[in-house]
Amino acid sequence: MRLFDVTLVRRTGIRFVGLTLAGILAASATPAASEPIVDASAKPVPRIIISTDVAIGLIDTHGGKSLTPVSFDADHAYTTDTNVAPQDIDDGLTLAMALNLDAAGQIDLLAVVPTYGNASLPAEMLVARQIISTLKKRKDIPVAPGAIGPAAQILNPTAKWFNGKTTKITGRKGSFALSCGNEGVSLMRDTLLADEGLGKKPTVTILAIGPLTDVACLLNTAPKRAIRNINEIIVLASRTKDSSVAVNGKVVNDFNFRMDPVGGTLMLAAGKARSVPIRLMSFGLTGQTSQTAGLFGFDAATYPGRKPSTAASRKSFKWLLEASEPRQAYWKGIFGTIEGPFDQYTLAAALKPEVFDCQAGLAYVQMCPYPAWSSSYPVSSGGDPTEEPYNTPVNPCVDHGTANGSSLSEVPAQLVVSSKTKKVGALVRGISGIDGNIPALNGKKARAVMVCTDFANSRARTKFEKLLKDWTW
Numbered sequence: 001m002r003l004f005d006v007t008l009v010r011r012t013g014i015r016f017v018g019l020t021l022a023g024i025l026a027a028s029a030t031p032a033a034s035e036p037i038v039d040a041s042a043k044p045v046p047r048i049i050i051s052t053d054v055a056i057g058l059i060d061t062h063g064g065k066s067l068t069p070v071s072f073d074a075d076h077a078y079t080t081d082t083n084v085a086p087q088d089i090d091d092g093l094t095l096a097m098a099l100n101l102d103a104a105g106q107i108d109l110l111a112v113v114p115t116y117g118n119a120s121l122p123a124e125m126l127v128a129r130q131i132i133s134t135l136k137k138r139k140d141i142p143v144a145p146g147a148i149g150p151a152a153q154i155l156n157p158t159a160k161w162f163n164g165k166t167t168k169i170t171g172r173k174g175s176f177a178l179s180c181g182n183e184g185v186s187l188m189r190d191t192l193l194a195d196e197g198l199g200k201k202p203t204v205t206i207l208a209i210g211p212l213t214d215v216a217c218l219l220n221t222a223p224k225r226a227i228r229n230i231n232e233i234i235v236l237a238s239r240t241k242d243s244s245v246a247v248n249g250k251v252v253n254d255f256n257f258r259m260d261p262v263g264g265t266l267m268l269a270a271g272k273a274r275s276v277p278i279r280l281m282s283f284g285l286t287g288q289t290s291q292t293a294g295l296f297g298f299d300a301a302t303y304p305g306r307k308p309s310t311a312a313s314r315k316s317f318k319w320l321l322e323a324s325e326p327r328q329a330y331w332k333g334i335f336g337t338i339e340g341p342f343d344q345y346t347l348a349a350a351l352k353p354e355v356f357d358c359q360a361g362l363a364y365v366q367m368c369p370y371p372a373w374s375s376s377y378p379v380s381s382g383g384d385p386t387e388e389p390y391n392t393p394v395n396p397c398v399d400h401g402t403a404n405g406s407s408l409s410e411v412p413a414q415l416v417v418s419s420k421t422k423k424v425g426a427l428v429r430g431i432s433g434i435d436g437n438i439p440a441l442n443g444k445k446a447r448a449v450m451v452c453t454d455f456a457n458s459r460a461r462t463k464f465e466k467l468l469k470d471w472t473w
């Protein structure tokens, strides 16, 4: 079931930007029959699929957390997520911005695939409908539901058979590729195939702004022809090596990776897709606009709405502001300020890559020891745990350890980018290969990526803020 009426290829042609006034005048004066309408300097606009945990306005639990064993209490017991709270707003702001840019011919929004994450998938589908259909009247945009939960409900779910044999989760014949398909992943695959041949180069950019489960599924299951048509995957996740991830001095999660570390790892490991360009928007960049010193949060004092406004733009802007208020109050209660943009960095990177300082890097997954069932997990003589799982004092994961909050014991692994591109190590590092940790993926090397770590300069930062102000309403 798709939420809205879907026509897979809404536009058979590619849009162009860069028409010069001279070009337009020349074309409209006395055009010869064969004279091109498009200026030679014109370039096609980004053609975009968004994989998103869109949750603006929802009061909900994190949609996948309660399914994973990354939630423990100190007695090794599984815990469900009872933290009902106003959920994140940045996917909703990204989606509204993308729809506004699409309507203005600045991008082509080809498909939207909600996925669990900030909230549960069913509730998120309602948000997608609210923004796309109700506020923006865009029933022509294809929308289909993605994953309802992470790749695996235990971290290294090697299937065990009656006769002692096992089947791994990894690879195209593993249990993830066999089970991860859903309508959203099919929509992404079909969109890539439908776009085939539209350009000489790959045409489609995927913005991965939720847990990475569906993008991992796409890369592990789609035919080569579809994968070859991915221009780039821009991911809102990662930290550079040895970097803390904190807002106003308080350690936070690298949420999109944390929600599905196995899926994130399988995305980086996908065999046929290792040549697809991946751009990681690291927290060192995206966290800047949420720190007190550089705050650029979404509120009526900072954002103007569409100029000039229309009845429709006023209605949409008002809804986004009102739906954001509970989340901003919640965030302020924890961090002292409202929240800055995160997911919108990916859309800005697709549209204006020159705004960011990005370099080649190697992405890898660092395990944080130990799961509660590890033979190395420390217990007292009475068998009681003496520390939080994944949060030992001696720990290769930055921000972990007994000096930090026990909620970090729910984070089993981190996505890290090294700038030392000549020193290619393993994709999965640390203790792996036991249930409760990431599959070892023997032989896989760290994944070559681009990583964006800063604004190109102060003017570029102003340009980024102007882009968001102009189009978020």
Ligand SMILES: [Ca+2]
Pocket: 052, 053, 054, 090, 091, 118, 209, 210, 343
């Ligand atoms: Ca998100």
